[in-house]
Amino acid sequence: MNKPDKDQLHELADKWMKGTLTPQEKERLDQWYDTDSSGPLMWSSDDSEAQLFERLSKTFKKRALGRQPSIRSLWPRWIAAAIVLIALATGVYYYTNVSEEKQPSQQFVDVLPGGNSASLTLEDGRVVPLDKNKPGITIDNAGFTYSDGTPLAGIGSESAQSAEAFPIQSVILSTPLAGQYQVTLSDGSKVWLNAGSSLSYPIGFYDSERRVELAGEAYFEIAKDSGKPFYIVSNGQEVQVLGTRFNIEAYPEESGIKTTLVDGSVKISLAQPDALPSDHSIVLKPGQQSTVRKGNITVDEVDPESAIAWKNGLFVFNDNLHHTLAQISRWYDVKIEYQDVVDENLTLIGKVSRNMKLSSLLHYMEEAAGNNIKFTLAERRIIVRK
Numbered sequence: 001m002n003k004p005d006k007d008q009l010h011e012l013a014d015k016w017m018k019g020t021l022t023p024q025e026k027e028r029l030d031q032w033y034d035t036d037s038s039g040p041l042m043w044s045s046d047d048s049e050a051q052l053f054e055r056l057s058k059t060f061k062k063r064a065l066g067r068q069p070s071i072r073s074l075w076p077r078w079i080a081a082a083i084v085l086i087a088l089a090t091g092v093y094y095y096t097n098v099s100e101e102k103q104p105s106q107q108f109v110d111v112l113p114g115g116n117s118a119s120l121t122l123e124d125g126r127v128v129p130l131d132k133n134k135p136g137i138t139i140d141n142a143g144f145t146y147s148d149g150t151p152l153a154g155i156g157s158e159s160a161q162s163a164e165a166f167p168i169q170s171v172i173l174s175t176p177l178a179g180q181y182q183v184t185l186s187d188g189s190k191v192w193l194n195a196g197s198s199l200s201y202p203i204g205f206y207d208s209e210r211r212v213e214l215a216g217e218a219y220f221e222i223a224k225d226s227g228k229p230f231y232i233v234s235n236g237q238e239v240q241v242l243g244t245r246f247n248i249e250a251y252p253e254e255s256g257i258k259t260t261l262v263d264g265s266v267k268i269s270l271a272q273p274d275a276l277p278s279d280h281s282i283v284l285k286p287g288q289q290s291t292v293r294k295g296n297i298t299v300d301e302v303d304p305e306s307a308i309a310w311k312n313g314l315f316v317f318n319d320n321l322h323h324t325l326a327q328i329s330r331w332y333d334v335k336i337e338y339q340d341v342v343d344e345n346l347t348l349i350g351k352v353s354r355n356m357k358l359s360s361l362l363h364y365m366e367e368a369a370g371n372n373i374k375f376t377l378a379e380r381r382i383i384v385r386k
Contacts, residue, residue, distance in 0.1 A: 111358035117179030136182030178333035188223035256293035260307035
């Protein structure tokens with residue numbers, strides 16, 4: 001079978017995005033990937049930005065249907081090492097193969113991605129580091145354990161017979177920059193913490209309500225209990241749920257708090273005492289995202305899977321460059337330094353694994369931006385230039 005030429009590759013890439021590849025065409029694209037995939041594919045599109053992103057999302061979702069959320073299992077083999085990024089400011093779209101063997105045009109010092117890392121802060125001030133080889137912890141009547149059943153020693157719960165007998169009544173689970181961790185609460189609710197976040201919660205929920213406090217970002221799967229509503233308090237916002245799945249992004253450095261509902265129903269309220277009655281609360285429906293900013297609540301229709309992609313090991317970019325780099329900064333634990341004024345309208349759209357080295361990610365972000373932006377990685381800083 002002859003290798004496709006450049007024009008044919010562009011046509012195949014466009015068909016892949018549209019989901020219209022035949023088995024024979026897919027085989028040709030596989031052959032290109034296996035033998036000569038060093039250069040980016042560039043093509044134009046008549047779609048609007050929203051239409052193009054929706055088409056990309058549907059393409060990835062179709063690959064992922066019925067499979068576990070692993071970057072290697074979500075997509076076919078030639079897509080598994082791929083990043084699709086769109087530079088909306090330039091109107092040029094790229095399909096780029098991402099290979100860890102590739103070296104960027106500039107000299108970067110590699111920074112490895114984040115991973116499981118967290119600590120528990122106890123009421124007496126002690127800080128207990130958690131095992132980085134474990135994905136999470138569980139709290140039940142048997143005490144604190146890792147999610148695989150291994151006992152978590154050193155916090156004074158080993159001799160307790162029930163959660164009510166614990167000498168410790170509340171803890172704070174914290175993830176550093178470049179860290180993530182999961183906790184199963186005493187009621188069976190599950191919480192995944194993203195990098196640079198913390199969750200303050202009681203050992204058991206003994207009152208008429210369940211209440212926790214969040215700083216940073218977390219994805220929640222709340223166990224249903226109609227007699228005990230669940231509340232999450234974060235900077236200027238309170239979320240009330242009975243049983244649902246949703247994501248909260250409440251980093252203090254961001255301009256607002258975003259809550260994205262996957263399914264169920266949640267009520268968003270303002271925590272400020274001087275909030276206006278009309279803006280005080282709102283009920284979200286699945287597929288909606290609220291933003292609390294300066295005492296106001298706004299609601300947008302979104303793809304909720306994009307908001308929780310981080311939990312499944314993915315970056316999903318669909319925002320301005322500043323917000324995109326903030327995500328990268330937290331996950332790789334690097335600083336962002338702007339040496340030039342960056343166009344606020346420059347937006348990258350795409351999906352990519354969070355497990356690649358930073359140098360590779362920055363290199364292909366440059367290509368996706370049509371080389372309108374340059375990144376230099378030095379001493380755990382990303383220097384941004386035009």
